Amino acid sequence: MINTSFILRNTLISICLAGVISGCSITPHQSKTLTIAQQGNFAAGGKVIQNAGQFDDTQLFNPQGQTLHGDHASVFYQIPEHARPYPLVFLHGAGQSAKTWGTTPDGREGFQMLFLRQHFSVYVVDQPRRGQAGQSTVAAEVLATTNDQAWFNMFRLGQYPNFFKGVQFSQDSTALNQYFRQMTPNTGAYDEQVISDAMVEVLKKSGDAVLITHSQGGGPGWWTAIKSNQVKGIVAYEPGSGFVFPENELPEPMPSATGTLSPTPVKMTDFQKLTRVPIIIYYGDNIPTEKNGYAGQQNAGQDNWRVRLKMAQLWVDKINQHGGKAQLVHLPDMGIYGNTHFPFSDLNSEQIAEQLSQWLHKNKLD
Amino acid sequence: MINTSFILRNTLISICLAGVISGCSITPHQSKTLTIAQQGNFAAGGKVIQNAGQFDDTQLFNPQGQTLHGDHASVFYQIPEHARPYPLVFLHGAGQSAKTWGTTPDGREGFQMLFLRQHFSVYVVDQPRRGQAGQSTVAAEVLATTNDQAWFNMFRLGQYPNFFKGVQFSQDSTALNQYFRQMTPNTGAYDEQVISDAMVEVLKKSGDAVLITHSQGGGPGWWTAIKSNQVKGIVAYEPGSGFVFPENELPEPMPSATGTLSPTPVKMTDFQKLTRVPIIIYYGDNIPTEKNGYAGQQNAGQDNWRVRLKMAQLWVDKINQHGGKAQLVHLPDMGIYGNTHFPFSDLNSEQIAEQLSQWLHKNKLD
Numbered sequence: 001m002i003n004t005s006f007i008l009r010n011t012l013i014s015i016c017l018a019g020v021i022s023g024c025s026i027t028p029h030q031s032k033t034l035t036i037a038q039q040g041n042f043a044a045g046g047k048v049i050q051n052a053g054q055f056d057d058t059q060l061f062n063p064q065g066q067t068l069h070g071d072h073a074s075v076f077y078q079i080p081e082h083a084r085p086y087p088l089v090f091l092h093g094a095g096q097s098a099k100t101w102g103t104t105p106d107g108r109e110g111f112q113m114l115f116l117r118q119h120f121s122v123y124v125v126d127q128p129r130r131g132q133a134g135q136s137t138v139a140a141e142v143l144a145t146t147n148d149q150a151w152f153n154m155f156r157l158g159q160y161p162n163f164f165k166g167v168q169f170s171q172d173s174t175a176l177n178q179y180f181r182q183m184t185p186n187t188g189a190y191d192e193q194v195i196s197d198a199m200v201e202v203l204k205k206s207g208d209a210v211l212i213t214h215s216q217g218g219g220p221g222w223w224t225a226i227k228s229n230q231v232k233g234i235v236a237y238e239p240g241s242g243f244v245f246p247e248n249e250l251p252e253p254m255p256s257a258t259g260t261l262s263p264t265p266v267k268m269t270d271f272q273k274l275t276r277v278p279i280i281i282y283y284g285d286n287i288p289t290e291k292n293g294y295a296g297q298q299n300a301g302q303d304n305w306r307v308r309l310k311m312a313q314l315w316v317d318k319i320n321q322h323g324g325k326a327q328l329v330h331l332p333d334m335g336i337y338g339n340t341h342f343p344f345s346d347l348n349s350e351q352i353a354e355q356l357s358q359w360l361h362k363n364k365l366d
Numbered sequence: 367m368i369n370t371s372f373i374l375r376n377t378l379i380s381i382c383l384a385g386v387i388s389g390c391s392i393t394p395h396q397s398k399t400l401t402i403a404q405q406g407n408f409a410a411g412g413k414v415i416q417n418a419g420q421f422d423d424t425q426l427f428n429p430q431g432q433t434l435h436g437d438h439a440s441v442f443y444q445i446p447e448h449a450r451p452y453p454l455v456f457l458h459g460a461g462q463s464a465k466t467w468g469t470t471p472d473g474r475e476g477f478q479m480l481f482l483r484q485h486f487s488v489y490v491v492d493q494p495r496r497g498q499a500g501q502s503t504v505a506a507e508v509l510a511t512t513n514d515q516a517w518f519n520m521f522r523l524g525q526y527p528n529f530f531k532g533v534q535f536s537q538d539s540t541a542l543n544q545y546f547r548q549m550t551p552n553t554g555a556y557d558e559q560v561i562s563d564a565m566v567e568v569l570k571k572s573g574d575a576v577l578i579t580h581s582q583g584g585g586p587g588w589w590t591a592i593k594s595n596q597v598k599g600i601v602a603y604e605p606g607s608g609f610v611f612p613e614n615e616l617p618e619p620m621p622s623a624t625g626t627l628s629p630t631p632v633k634m635t636d637f638q639k640l641t642r643v644p645i646i647i648y649y650g651d652n653i654p655t656e657k658n659g660y661a662g663q664q665n666a667g668q669d670n671w672r673v674r675l676k677m678a679q680l681w682v683d684k685i686n687q688h689g690g691k692a693q694l695v696h697l698p699d700m701g702i703y704g705n706t707h708f709p710f711s712d713l714n715s716e717q718i719a720e721q722l723s724q725w726l727h728k729n730k731l732d
Contacts, residue, residue, distance in 0.1 A: 034405070036402060037399050038398075040479075042469060043543070043544055057519055057525060057665055060513075060666050068514055069514060069546035099440065102442070103406035131463075131492075131497055131550075132492070132498060134463075134496075134551050134553070140508045142507070144504055146415060184498050187550075257424070301423070
């Protein structure tokens with residue numbers, strides 16, 4: 001029962017990590033098993049609220065005098081054998097949870113597994129007021145609003161009910177079913193400061209890390225790096241909001257079919273914190289640009305991203321103007337076509353992962 | 367870098383699994399690493415609701431004509447190397463999520479890890495309308511009600527602010543902080559049928575399994591076994607509700623300080639399905655019974671369990687009367703003291719896990 005392929009692979013990893021073979025990466029299929037050194041869960045950050053009065057233990061569910069612990073992040077982490085120095089800390093976007101990084105809608109391994117196999121420690125977060133971190137200090141209504149089709153369009157799978165030609169999403173109905181069921185609501189109002197405060201606490205437990213965000217997680221991502229010097233690099237997939245600019249150097253707001261995208265003004269001292277670490281932003285395909293002549297012809301879901309891609313480019317330029325090292329990658333410009341709003345779980349996710357591995361390596365974050 | 371302790375352990379496991387050493391179990395500390403063959407996430411079950419009208423993609427968030435996928439369970443699973451034939455499928459209780467089975471409040475490995483180390487495949491579920499499975503087809507209000515102290519008492523940590531003498535819960539303040547932050551609300555009304563319907567679908571993906579429930583998960587657990595013959599055994603930690611009895615053999619309702627506990631009437635043909643598989647129920651300490659003379663002296667949180675322990679004993683007797691194989695273990699009667707409502711994550715959780723391993727082995731479920 002002795003697993004000789006394990007021994008071989010283990011030896012190869014040792015050689016790689018010893019730097020004997022430069023730039024080497026272990027292809028995920030060489031060994032199907034994954035050895036975990038440690039795994040677990042923790043809550044990070046949050047606050048405690050208290051009701052006035054005296055707790056009466058003969059009326060257990062009378063709130064007077066009682067407390068509530070809420071607004072923390074919930075984290076699941078795995079540390080592989082021979083873990084690289086910086087963990088990857090993943091923060092999902094709107095309507096999502098840690099599951100975003102798990103199994104892809106069409107059933108393949110997600111970034112959580114792909115990067116564990118590459119010997120990164122992986123921390124996947126449910127942000128405050130979401131998923132398993134649902135205990136909020138502010139009340140909310142959860143409306144069972146029918147909006148699958150809106151997300152289908154907004155996430156650039158196509159124009160419902162049609163998928164875009166060449167889209168990197170499985171057209172097997174089980175994939176769309178899994179994708180829709182990955183969504184989960186806010187249990188308290190969305191708040192970038194509450195989220196980034198909790199993320200600062202996550203990093204105190206994970207140690208210095210590379211922060212990887214998606215979509216609405218972009219804004220909290222920048223704020224986390226402003227608040228904490230434990231962020232050593234930021235990777236943002238399709239950031240959707242929270243573009244922070246120096247308060248005296250704001251770009252014009254950008255109207256779109258889904259509302260106006262406005263920059264967030266911040267103090268220069270805060271903005272400059274974002275020039276300290278390498279940053280990369282990725283956007284996928286089917287986003288209208290002046291160059292591709294789609295302006296005016298696209299659907300509302302696509303138009304949402306037109307202004308975000310534009311704002312993100314201004315943001316990257318601003319970061320670099322102030323001495324930073326930010327980069328924006330528009331995947332079709334690199335010959336990578338068909339990506340939706342979720343490049344990391346699209347059909348070509350292994351190619352997207354390889355892009356990320358190379359960036360991490362180039363920036364000495366691996 | 368060749369890990370000889372891995373080889374030794376791997377060989378020992380092979381000998382154990384070959385049955386050469388009877389009843390052997392691998393102590394969790396022999397090797398710190400854990401080898402995973404497969405890991406991932408999926409949504410199971412649920413329904414789709416649709417709003418009347420026609421979807422208008424120029425008004426993305428107008429719900430007319432749109433659908434919503436909700437009421438599914440969300441599952442995270444891990445399959446270890448040399449996995450035993452039946453996976454363990456874990457269903458949490460009220461105000462909890464899959465995290466219940468993860469790291470204990472005081473930072474030790476939970477049942478998820480302990481049983482993975484024992485080579486069981488482990489599936490941890492967020493039930494419909496909870497945690498990462500938050501997308502519900504019915505709306506709800508999430509109230510940020512202050513109720514930490516109620517749960518402290520209800521979960522039998524003590525009588526707030528005092529812990530019970532000898533309680534199996536860490537009195538380090540970080541443990542209580544983690545414990546309170548493990549709670550997460552319903553995002554739609556609790557419904558035993560919605561939950562058990564989704565659990566049936568979970569089992570279609572996991573394969574025949576042993577179902578392990580906690581607290582409010584008890585009722586959905588019995589219903590899952592009524593609906594699906596893929597349940598091969600049931601382990602219920604402190605079941606709190608949903609005690610199903612044949613409709614013509616109902617025990618009297620039992621009043622308590624937290625309300626009246628009533629049995630759930632079911633058809634005899636349904637009840638009899640529960641006589642097909644081995645069932646074990648565990649209750650911990652500090653529950654008032656006539657025997658221990660606490661009746662009338664206990665706090666409301668404890669009194670809640672007085673009637674549940676009593677009802678559970680009647681239930682076990684009823685199952686056995688009808689040809690089943692159910693057993694109730696009241697841990698103090700076995701000389702195991704101090705357990706709270708969460709025996710599997712208490713300080714003596716390894717002893718509780720060993721109890722479970724022995725029961726699984728005795729019932730040929732391992």
